[in-house]
Amino acid sequence: MGKSCSPDPDPLLPHFPNPFLFIPSQIVDDFMALVPCDPVPIPPRIADVFLLLKSGKLARLDLTSFDMVKDSELTKEIKHCTYCRYFRFLVWFSNTRLDSNLMKQLLSCGENLEEFHSNMFPIFSVFENCTKLLIPRFVKPLEEIHDFENSMSERTLRSLTIVEVFYFYDMDMLNFCFHGDPFSESSVELP
8 A cells, every 4th residue: 555546546547446446345444454553753644545545445444643734635535425424433533623623524424433533522513414323432631521511412412322531631641542541431321
């Protein structure tokens, strides 16, 4: 999955379809799992996995290691609902405001989304189109937990079975445990 996965097909070879269209979803997910999780020293680029995204076969997507600000041109392509509606599992930890806005746009198209894990805390109305969402999981500093209660609405929580909020007393520790087990967990079982 090197630079051969460019978003713009070669105009001289327009008859070659996306090769991932003919591969089972599990194998496409396995290819995506090969993307380095550590953004240091160089984060992966969306262009490197664009054909995987565009195939519509990707069920699991972790955008944490991508620098979406630098990939802003390609990020516009991801906003198309045709690519995003097949994701069932989305993980995205980020600290930039631009990523928060893009995340809201992705979630508004996520009709098949079942699990969402993030440190970005959206207003729950962005989940209205996520009719299959079962488990949203959030990692936030303790002082921001009150926003969670204020953003819930009965309409968007109907299909949820578990809402989990992991909170940290020290955000520096969160950087060490970005995907690890938090110190404290608040989990709400819903009927």
